[in-house]
Amino acid sequence: DTEVTQTPKHLVMGMTNKKSLKCEQHMGHRAMYWYKQKAKKPPELMFVYSYEKLSINESVPSRFSPECPNSSLLNLHLHALQPEDSALYLCASSRTALAGGYTFGSGTRLTVV
Amino acid sequence: DAKTTQPNSMESNEEEPVHLPCNHSTISGTDYIHWYRQLPSQGPEYVIHGLTSNVNNRMASLAIAEDRKSSTLILHRATLRDAAVYYCILRDGNTGKLIFGQGTTLQVKP
Numbered sequence: 474d475t476e477v478t479q480t481p482k483h484l485v486m487g488m489t490n491k492k493s494l495k496c497e498q499h500m501g502h503r504a505m506y507w508y509k510q511k512a513k514k515p516p517e518l519m520f521v522y523s524y525e526k527l528s529i530n531e532s533v534p535s536r537f538s539p540e541c542p543n544s545s546l547l548n549l550h551l552h553a554l555q556p557e558d559s560a561l562y563l564c565a566s567s568r569t570a571l572a573g574g575y576t577f578g579s580g581t582r583l584t585v586v
Numbered sequence: 587d588a589k590t591t592q593p594n595s596m597e598s599n600e601e602e603p604v605h606l607p608c609n610h611s612t613i614s615g616t617d618y619i620h621w622y623r624q625l626p627s628q629g630p631e632y633v634i635h636g637l638t639s640n641v642n643n644r645m646a647s648l649a650i651a652e653d654r655k656s657s658t659l660i661l662h663r664a665t666l667r668d669a670a671v672y673y674c675i676l677r678d679g680n681t682g683k684l685i686f687g688q689g690t691t692l693q694v695k696p
Contacts, residue, residue, distance in 0.1 A: 477629075504682070515673065515686035516630065529683065563629050570682040574620065577629035 474499040477578035479564050485584045488554060494581045496547040496564030504570040505547040507539060508563040510580070516563055522547060523570040554585045590674045595691045598664045606659040606690055608674030613654050616679025621648065621659045623670040624689075630673065633659065669694045 477498045486492045496505065504523050508516040521529035522541045536558075538550040547564055561582050565575040591609040598604040610619065620635040634641055634648045636657075641648040647660040661668055673689040 506684075515689060518683060518685060521681075521683065523682075529681065565629075567682075571679070572682075574632035574635055575622070575630070575684055576632065577622075579629050 475576065477564055477566055477576050479562075479578035479581050481581060482579070483582045483584075485586060486551065486554065487586055488556070490554075491550070491552045493551065494549040494562055494564075494583075496549075496578060497545055498566045498576070499545055500566065500576065501544075502566035502568055502573070502576070503544060504567045505541060506565040506567075506575070507537075507547070507549055508565065508577075510561040510563055512560075520549075521570060528570060551583075554583075556585050559583055559585045590676060590687045592672075592674050592687065592690045594688065595693065597693045597695060598661075598668075600666060600694055600696050601663050604661040604664045604668070604692065604694075606661075606672050606674075606692065607656065608658070609656045610674070610676055611655045613676055614679065617676040618679065619648065619650060619654075619657050620675045620677050620684060621646070622673045622675065622686075623668075624673070625667075625670045630686075633672070635677070664692075664694045666694050666696060668692065 480495045507519040510516040518531050519533045520539045525541045536553050540548040561580040563580045565577045567573040567575045621633040622630040624630045636648045649658045671689040671691050
């Protein structure tokens with residue numbers, strides 16, 4: 474298995490809703506990442522997990538809450554989002570935080586209404 | 587975070603080689619040079635990476651200047667499926683962070 478799987482593919486949520494994005498990989502990678510990508514812009518790094526521990530938070534607002542329950546799973550919990558948070562959310566993994574290329578998922582297209 | 591400079595866009599003809607340039611004059615000794623590409627409506631896809639020596643794989647070749655301040659991604663025979671945004675990125679050798687720049691949009695003409 475050489476893929477990163479993200480669910481759901483599309484999500485529409487209201488500003489008072491709570492939702493979660495899920496990411497899964499079975500390549501034995503020990504680093505996982507969340508990126509946010511707005512239309513026509515490059516991906517922006519949000520969080521880095523290394524060996525299931527949060528190692529980098531790129532000053533992301535607390536309405537985004539990451540979680541890494543085990544080495545294969547990465548979640549992003551969403552609460553009280555704003556319309557400007559609408560974007561493509563990408564998950565990626567790599568062998569470790571310092572080694573190997575990144576494998577990206579296809580992303581979750583999030584719309585906040 | 588080390589920065590890279592790439593042309594905004596390039597055009598190529600199908601079945602011809604493509605040379606995508608990247609400048610990274612502030613590269614540090616531990617930074618790896620990574621290339622990714624992103625097709626429309628997809629996540630980025632790893633293409634190739636290197637540190638000092640030129641690298642080849644099934645997708646492309648990476649030519650790294652001797653002073654490491656620039657590199658070139660070479661697609662040997664462009665196909666229509668190679669039309670994408672190509673990102674040249676310096677992966678921070680200390681933190682491992684991959685910070686994307688604006689990239690080069692490659693158009694391939696039949």
